[in-house]
Amino acid sequence: MKRLLAGLALNLLALAPTIRAAELKLELGHGVRVYHTAELLQRKDVRRITVPADVAFGRVMHYRAIPLRALLDGIAPDDHLQFVATDGFAAEIPAALILNGHGSVAWLAIEDPAQPWPALASGHGHAGPFYLVWTQPQAAHIGPEQWPYQLAAIRQLAGVAERFPAILPDPSLPAGSEVRRGFAVFQRTCFACHTLNGEGDAKLGPDLNLPHNPTEYLGNELLRAYVRNPQSLHRWPQAKMSGFDRQTLSDVELDALLAYLRHMAGRKATTAGAP
Template structure:
């Protein structure tokens, strides 16, 4: 009887040890000017590494503390041209493009980007939705000062590279010159590129492939009523559920009602510009 109890204790202990196994050291690829590979240990041993406190972390929805290095200090980043973007890719297929002006604003008045580094011996908690956030995560201090959006906080980061501005790379996203400057369609164009194209493409433009193209072969405004499309964006599971569903909802903090209307206006406009 004592032997059986002892065996059970050993099995329970082994299970516990497996469940809290440390994070394997990761590697970040940076291709801005020239390609560099930096490991977790190399980044954490940099002289500019610091402990930062991030209020209202977009992923965790609470204040978080990280060991991080200034994003601008990573190899080549400070030399980004003004019309370039820093493209950040994640292991789950998420792709976000940060304009150089946003990354490099050192006026002291704008948002400040940092690369948070997950220590190998102290893994970060999973997100409220159950996603692993490490090994690298772009976080912001004072994000509101520059209008940083929720999808400009990429996690699961594995690489960064310099790319031309989206207007140059993706002419398929453009709206006609006769669309008024204050039209919600123009605001929607910016929002779709920033908030939606981290996972989707539009008219074949974009680098992400997590979700379907938003205009080919059909635009969602062609098969969903506006109320249903809004509900889908706010809370996808309230409309439909599918196997391997990855889309998460956008609350008011991520996309306001006015911005949601602008996104739908742009999507509807693009039904006439399918190419």
């Protein structure tokens, strides 16, 4: 019995540095603010919330969480935020969506080391220690790419168009064109995992234009099926890309996305630094 207790004590000591190392960095234009798990769990605005259809777990989940806007001191609706995960995921979310979600509320869910969250399905690892979740996400049409887990940093940055000009469609296209609408869909659904023309901060998936654009090697119907269900093309249990159903990505939006990708196949990066 003493040996068992001693072993448990050693395991807890081994875990202690990991628990202490759980930190979230906020870079909001006035220096870097670092929050640790224990500090966040002790805040007075921590709430117990229920998420009926959690994106990462695919079921009802219960969290201890803080309204995210409470941590965003000095952020204005016109600002742009990037949410960076430890697995290379980088979600670009307008601050207005968090400050005024028209009924959707963004929460920073905090994993309590004493009550860890379950592992994610299909070998996708663990969602902790921090996770951006939403209540009433349908009110503001929050998509699955706007639920970043394994969250490590939140940054205030210039908008995507300013930071990554090589992903922009031809500026001569009219504002309401299908390609421009597809560019908006691309930013919401693809840019959190993929780069394009070598530009972007995500490091989870391959570049979608270099050396080849998917519209160059997949037919329209096969590509549409792949976006809906990646396993329909490659059956790979460890694959991280999840499909986009019609509730998340309508057929009209998918058509626009493919129009943007076809357009960008003719606008490959040609700078010396491009791959």
